[in-house]
Amino acid sequence: MPKSPARNLKPLILVAEDVRALSLRITHVLESKGYRTAVAEDGEACLAKAQELSPHALFLDLMMPRLNGMEVLKRLRSNPATQSLPVIVCTAKGFVTDIRELIDLGVNEIVIKPFENSTILEKVEACLQDPHQLLPPARSAIRPVPSEVYSPSLDPSRAKVTLWGTRGSIPVSGPRYARHGGNTTCASYSCGEHHILFDAGSGIREAGIAALQNGPRHLHLFMTHAHWDHVQGFPFFAPLYVPGFEITVYGEDGFGQTFEHLMTSQMDRDHFPAERRDFRAKVHFQVLRGEPVSIGSIKVSQTATNHPGVTQAYKLKHRGKTFAFVPDNEFLQGYLGDPKHIQPESDLVVPQQPLIEFLQGVDVLIHEAQYLASEYQGKIGWGHSTIANACALVRLTAPKKWIVVHHDPGHDDAFLDEKLQLTRQILRGLGSTAQVVHGYDGMTENL
Amino acid sequence: MAEPQAFPQAFDPEQFQNLLEDEELMRRLLEIFGEDSAKLLQRCTESLNREDYTALHEAAHALAGMLSNYAALPAYEASRKLMLHALSRELHLCRLTLAETCLEVNRLAVALAAFLRQL
Numbered sequence A: 001m002p003k004s005p006a007r008n009l010k011p012l013i014l015v016a017e018d019v020r021a022l023s024l025r026i027t028h029v030l031e032s033k034g035y036r037t038a039v040a041e042d043g044e045a046c047l048a049k050a051q052e053l054s055p056h057a058l059f060l061d062l063m064m065p066r067l068n069g070m071e072v073l074k075r076l077r078s079n080p081a082t083q084s085l086p087v088i089v090c091t092a093k094g095f096v097t098d099i100r101e102l103i104d105l106g107v108n109e110i111v112i113k114p115f116e117n118s119t120i121l122e123k124v125e126a127c128l129q130d131p132h133q134l135l136p137p138a139r140s141a142i143r144p145v146p147s148e149v150y151s152p153s154l155d156p157s158r159a160k161v162t163l164w165g166t167r168g169s170i171p172v173s174g175p176r177y178a179r180h181g182g183n184t185t186c187a188s189y190s191c192g193e194h195h196i197l198f199d200a201g202s203g204i205r206e207a208g209i210a211a212l213q214n215g216p217r218h219l220h221l222f223m224t225h226a227h228w229d230h231v232q233g234f235p236f237f238a239p240l241y242v243p244g245f246e247i248t249v250y251g252e253d254g255f256g257q258t259f260e261h262l263m264t265s266q267m268d269r270d271h272f273p274a275e276r277r278d279f280r281a282k283v284h285f286q287v288l289r290g291e292p293v294s295i296g297s298i299k300v301s302q303t304a305t306n307h308p309g310v311t312q313a314y315k316l317k318h319r320g321k322t323f324a325f326v327p328d329n330e331f332l333q334g335y336l337g338d339p340k341h342i343q344p345e346s347d348l349v350v351p352q353q354p355l356i357e358f359l360q361g362v363d364v365l366i367h368e369a370q371y372l373a374s375e376y377q378g379k380i381g382w383g384h385s386t387i388a389n390a391c392a393l394v395r396l397t398a399p400k401k402w403i404v405v406h407h408d409p410g411h412d413d414a415f416l417d418e419k420l421q422l423t424r425q426i427l428r429g430l431g432s433t434a435q436v437v438h439g440y441d442g443m444t445e446n447l
Numbered sequence B: 001m002a003e004p005q006a007f008p009q010a011f012d013p014e015q016f017q018n019l020l021e022d023e024e025l026m027r028r029l030l031e032i033f034g035e036d037s038a039k040l041l042q043r044c045t046e047s048l049n050r051e052d053y054t055a056l057h058e059a060a061h062a063l064a065g066m067l068s069n070y071a072a073l074p075a076y077e078a079s080r081k082l083m084l085h086a087l088s089r090e091l092h093l094c095r096l097t098l099a100e101t102c103l104e105v106n107r108l109a110v111a112l113a114a115f116l117r118q119l
Helices: A020-032 A043-053 A069-078 A096-105 A117-129 A204-212 A259-264 A350-359 A387-397 A413-430 B013-020 B023-049 B053-067 B073-088 B091-118
Strands: A012-016 A036-040 A057-061 A087-091 A109-112 A160-165 A186-191 A194-198 A218-222 A246-251 A282-287 A293-295 A298-304 A312-318 A321-326 A364-368 A401-405 A435-438 A444-446
Touching: A012 A020, A012 A043, A020 A036, A020 A117, A020 B023, A020 B053, A036 A043, A043 A057, A043 A069, A057 A069, A057 A117, A069 A087, A069 A096, A087 A096, A087 A117, A109 A117, A160 A204, A160 A364, A186 A204, A186 A312, A194 A204, A194 A298, A218 A293, A218 A298, A246 A259, A259 A282, A298 A350, A312 A350, A321 A350, A350 A387, A364 A387, A387 A413, A413 A435, B013 B023, B023 B053, B023 B091, B053 B073, B053 B091, B073 B091
Parallel strands: A012 A036, A012 A057, A057 A087, A087 A109, A194 A218, A218 A246, A246 A282, A321 A364, A364 A401, A401 A435
Antiparallel strands: A160 A186, A160 A444, A186 A194, A293 A298, A298 A312, A312 A321
């Protein structure tokens, strides 16, 4: 227990503070009112002086060398000689968890830095008047700044792009894929009443469940092509089986097969329990033949990509913003060299000039970069780009933001993290200012 | 019309006087500034050279604590930014911010020396 101050002798305050400017200031303010002071410059010195000097109160900084203030407080409270020493904690940390921990340990007052001189005196005087009065558990030193409460809510009319599936080739599952997700390709654009989907990989199952929540309406689904990883979720698209929904599916005929057959041939009794005739929604299949589509004020246009079969890139334009969806495209087919050497007039670029013009300056580009050069050597002509070649495309088309999708099923989260760093490094080397991120299942991007 | 300033003011004398309310205390703080700021910047530099981000965070925290007594917003904010970058462990950002902090502390030292001469 601290001894009572002798007659005419002001109380002794121990100041534990490693920053000299602060300890000088605190001691100066206290001494100007007649208090006696002593200074400890680290946690260990503080414990020693608290024992030796029996101060009447301790001004304790939390972040100190050798022993931090929280540990000092614990030791003071567990030592019978110092357990009732009044403690004023001085901290720059305004975090609720830290404050709660301090209160649990037993403090008399808390001062949040930076502080005014008057605060030092107020806290010390309050502490000495009632040394046994600890801060109650419910009390927090953090107070909201007086103002009207600002509670914004999401504007439902704001356009957003959602990625429901970002994996290529085949779905994957397991903890190694948890952050990027394992569903195959699907994305949506929603704005007010409009809901437009792209591709029907396994990700469309989640997109369908989400679409049910807003009740029956007209949905539009644009298919880039009919490879398994882009159609395999179609039979699991719940709105197909709900009366009241109207669904228009857009795409191109294949080689020798109609577009409708490409989409529904996986729904025969041999492959799946439901068939085309089990749809309860009103479903249309519309062959595009290169024509753009207008849905209200939204315009969706298309051009071909370099991918086996008939494969489309889509560009959606709405309210002056554009986003392009190109999950499968082998840019610079067979090229394994440095992308710095690729110019707009390069022989390898010319065949994809229409695509380059189509993608020029979009706000958001969703495009793949599936392979490393080492992986690509055995997969030339499979319809997918290397990271370097995709970076060359980004340099030539200058999107504001590039979201990389169609992650290889062999690339787990750790590998994709490194791949993204490499992508950024290549882009920087090319002088591109495009922002690049990896898409993941559930990702939302406001346009 | 005043000319636009290339840098924000390193130090606000009026705020400094209001904060400390005492000339003797002001003099004491001004006297120790050079020595203490050099020590703390040295601690930051050595921690960063070792890529010891915990030590860097502690040193930057102490520096920010010190600067909070000098009504020196640019230097204080630079040191706070250094604390945050130390937590993020981004070497490149820490280097940039330490350089910025050194610059601001040097600017502040010049401004404080001028202020002390007028006291």
